Amino acid sequence: MIWLTWRQARVQALAAALILLAVLSAVAFTWPSLTDAARVSGFAACHGDCEAAAGEFSALVATRTAILVYYAGTALLLLLPALAGAFWGAPLVARELESGTFRMVWSQSVPARRWLAVKLAGVGGGVVLLAAATSTAMTVWAGQIDRAYANRVEPVIFAARGAVPVGYAALALVIGVLLGLLLRRSLPAMAVTLLVVATVQLAFPVTVRPLLADPVTTVSALDLSAESGLSLSVDERDGSVEALVDPGVTGSWVLGNRVLTAGGEEFTGPMDPTRCGLTAAHGACLAWLGEQGLRQEVRHVPAGRFWALQWREFGVLALLTGVLSGFCLLRTRRRNRGAEAALTAGAVVLPPAIPRGA
Amino acid sequence: MTAALETRNLTKRYGRRTALSDCTLTVPAGRVVGLVGPNGAGKSTLLQLACGLLTPSDGDIRVLGERPLGGSPRVAFVAQDTPVYPGFTIAEHLRLGARLNPSWDAGYAERRIAALGLDPAQRAGALSGGQRAQLALTVAAAKRPELLILDEPVAALDPLARRGFLQALMELTAESEVSVIMSSHLIADLERTCDHLIVLRDSAVTVAADVDDLLATHHRLTGRRQDPAALSGGRAVIDQRHTGVQSTLVVRSTAPIDDPGWQVDRLDLEDIVLAYLTEGPR
């Protein structure tokens, strides 16, 4: 059974090996250039407030090949789940169902459930290995860049670092297998898998991740100095105001950023037309704002929560993967539903028996 | 001796459609049994239930005295259109069989492939229909099953390939104790290869008997138009057709027919089966 799994997945295994080889060689090849940039810019040795060094490092990296590896590696990790689901997961069972070979392989002395379990474990193991190796390589290699960009906990980069890509890849694979089992045709199963996996990847950061992240809410007096980047846009008709201000938390994933009144409501104006109108004296409006006792409320996930959030999300993804795998096995064991459905489709009108390759 | 296959009120539904309803039959062991019937009679469904590829909706089924289980080493199955993996070589199919079946007879499988003149390194996708069927038969037979089930194995084959397949199947039954159940529309093939025949119509067994008995006891009577009731007892009229002046009957009779009013002719198996299938609604 293990041999059969290997024999049927060896093309995908070869593709995986090539992908991994490309990633590792790209990472190894650009590593000296990257460390050199960190050393030259002084960013590597910098601790504490490194904004200037980070800027210099970023500018330096942007001129080197490393930046291409950074974008390509990140994109690969974001696309890997969809690829695994569509090209490895969906055809796993669907191809057997549509070609009828399931009737041959399920009448050997191996129950269909064990057949699927071994295939899932084998191919799943391969996918997990590939994702883990790629993600580890990228997480270590891009460590300095992530520190300089201070965006590791933000949604896009978060899903391409650490343990989470492994979870997404495994989940996508099982989604592919399940859809193949349900749809019984490779191509539709691949298309729907792409769609479902993309939806999961987009929906997760919006819906589930904030729940897992346990974000921090900080309320502070509104900083009216020029550095705070305060901007007010006033609606001419009713004088209502939209206030925007820098969140002031570097490296965090900002979920919410509002300006509140002294009473705790969101500040929407209206402003005093005599002091903030077009005819008002310069600086009068700022003074008026200062008198209102406005505060800034920021809801964010600090960069320090990165690994805690990584493992939580990985746990949720692993759990989902396990549940869906169990569902696949149950469906195969209890009723061989795929087979029955394939028969239902074929039994109404007996398909013309054309010998393949004749 | 336990029956090769025994069903009682076996029913299989796909949603609202019923593929097999209330089927009760017994297939003797140690024989080559032919299963015939029109499309939709439930043959394929019955055979897949027997292999454990499907589970019954209702009723009882026993294969070699046991409830059928997918993955049983005692039962082998050659499915309709004899599916094989097009990307696998012949040798890899044999390896698949060896890996997946504890009872695999590697020597037999290799001898068969050599006897067929096939190159083990050839991809199955490049085989002709007949060669593909032979490969599927080899994989099923090298499992050394007690019961071999074949679902229309020769339907798609040209006459030469069909003959080759049936020769291989008969050689297999000659050299081992395997029981065989085979469905087919080609009754002439069943006539020579089977010793027992089951005619299935609307999930019900219309007739089940040894081929020799069927041939010996069925006659076509042609004569002046008359009421078949005039025939003496011990004879069953299977099918009757009347024109203005002539009556043509198919009768089953164990005693000889010496009525000079009838011309008595022999029937081949196909005519007998057709008579049972065209018989008025049950």
Added chain:
Amino acid sequence: MIEFHLDARSGVSPYMQLIQQVRHALRLGVLREGDRLPTVKEVVARIAINPNTVSKAYRELEYEGLVQARPGLGTFVTRTLAADAESHRPLRHDLERWLAGARAAGLDDESIEALFVSAFRAFQEARP
């Protein structure tokens, strides 16, 4: 050694066809005493027939005393039917006379054959 063949549309059961072919070969002198019949496996491999059918035909022939199975060696002819041809001469003469009479009575070939077959069947089935 003789080769069997099967006529699928004759309505004669396969095992009976095998028996008839052996008898025919004995009558024509194709098979003589001591000749070996093909083994069950050989017959099966050549004409794709059920092995049980071949065994059944051989058993029937053995019961008739025409052949004998020697375990491990094969099935051998023990008696020939060819010699009988000489003793059939008077019968054949009678039949030819009857045929001439039928022709003189105005029957054509087909009518003669139908008459013969129907009389023969009736005779056969009345005294099986």
